[in-house]
Amino acid sequence: MQDLIAKFDRVFIHADSVDSLVAQRVFSLFPREQIEVVTERPFAKSEGELSAQEFSRSKRMLYLCKYPGQFFKRCPGSRPGLACCNYFVLNWGLQCDMNCSYCYLQSFINTPVLTVYSNLDDALLELEDIGKTMRDHALRVGTGETVDSLSLDEITLYSRRLISFFRDYPKWSLEFKTKSAKVDQFLESPHAGNVIVSWSLNAQPIITSEEHGTASLEERLAAARRASDRGFKLAFHIDPMIWHPEWRENYSELVRQITSRFTPKEVSYMSVGALRFQPEQRHMMRERFGLNSHVTRAETFAGADGKLRYDAEVRQEMFKHILDTFTSADPAWRIFMCMETPETWLKTAGASPFKDDALKDLFDPSVLHAASRVETKPVQSFFT
């Protein structure tokens, strides 16, 4: 906990959030002189595209405020041309305390602080409202899109409240997605068996060189074991796969680490994805990480959606390697490709996800359609 607190130079709490549970917790954890109650967002003049320095500084400035808009949004992958899972996003914050060289937050964050929304109750009310029409759908709700689901959880304890809420919706599932090892704060929480704790995993050499400030592979897998032992479901995302000269050996070792510690039954699903980022992000990455990074040195090209990716053949080769390594360990492993085109699916897995019995329930379009009827606001432009 002290390590986490030490990450922040300042904590700002908006006056409208002072009485919130999360603010009360912050008051109890941080030295009072580090906290400032404000009536407007700090660094109000910094907005629009952030410079590299402003972006780096934003990670050290914690800001609690109410979120005035709609919390519940649909996953960015669910749009024409991309095969994607039935995934819905609950953003309770913006920015991350960790520092991955490829992080896509670098392409759209325009606020100079790490924001945590204090009105989680409003988000839960929105979910209750959605529950009126969708209680019996197999809805998946994730919280790790614009903020790591668990890295700040020792401060917010939002996991406990979400787990408790989802006890009343046993057909829904709640997914935490993290690169931290912070699970102990919610392991004792009673749950309905519908909470998936997922880890974004990578080969340890890539964690060391590209995922700064995150937990090691060993720590992540150990945390996954603790969560699994408490009845929480697991998911692993090998994403983004990053090409480097020793990628075959290093990703084989990653698969070995996973398959030697977990059985396919213990892991609800696995996804793989390859490095991808918005073109405008490369300037920020170059400035923040130089060219001594496998990410900034990557040979990337614009894909059909405008994002920069490896050559399609390289991606297929990498995915195939992962799929083959898993299935040679045990054919029962379920793996899907995130943010990939149907062509890549066909060339790598030999079938569209919609035709794969093992994956069909993850890609059921009927859930997407049902949910789009309750949406009142389009997905924000930075997802497109």
Place this chain on the structure above:
Amino acid sequence: MVVRGMSLIPIVQCDRRLDFSPRAVWPMAMPAVAWRGILLTGFERTSGDVLDLWQNNRCTWVEAFTSVYPSLGLAELARLHRILASDYTILAYEYGESLFSFYGLRWNDRLSQTIKWLGTADREFQDWVDEKKLGARDLAPLTSAPPMNDWLKNLIALPLSKSQVVKAIENGVDLHMMGRPLTELCKGDTETAENYFARLETMRRPQTAGRDQAQAEEILKWPWPAQTRAEWRRQGDQAGLEIHLRAVSPADLKKKLERLNSIGDTWSCKT
């Protein structure tokens, strides 16, 4: 209706000049323009009359300046910013944001960084930036790179399109930051601009270029029907076969398609 003539003052009464060396010369047929005694145009003049817009209509400095310079290049703005920041700090502080906003730029840390970098660059390079109409984002790679003046001098002499220039800047900066010496990044004496541009691209993405080249050579060995041109081409993150085929009759077309089918089999075997 009473029409009031605009009053002019002698240029000698303007004791300050906001001379940011604009690329366009103020027309001799017009009086020079000033705002509260600060000369905004006609900096080369030593005599004649000046129209002081503040005295005539009490407009703000930004209103006066933007009415005489409705469009400016990024490098001109960089020079202007340099003068404002050193000699007219109050104007810069009060009007800086609205001035840049008039030219479609949002003032922030990133723009400030680029403007400051560009303001100290060689004049030749600055003029080239404005000729090519380059924007702040196009120059972003240069602000994080070590000085590359010799390379930039080499680059601006080449007949490249704007999109090629933007790509070349990015590739050049990346390669230099990856440890390539500037001499290696400059155009060779016998190299054409197009070849040079392609070389930078190959140097930046050597593995993909190598694979594409090998594939291009491989397909040349395949038994193509007559009057068929096949090329291995890259489009973004995918490379593939492009075939141009000419048939002179339905029978000819059928025959050629059969031949192409057999090439498809050859291709399948190779992958």
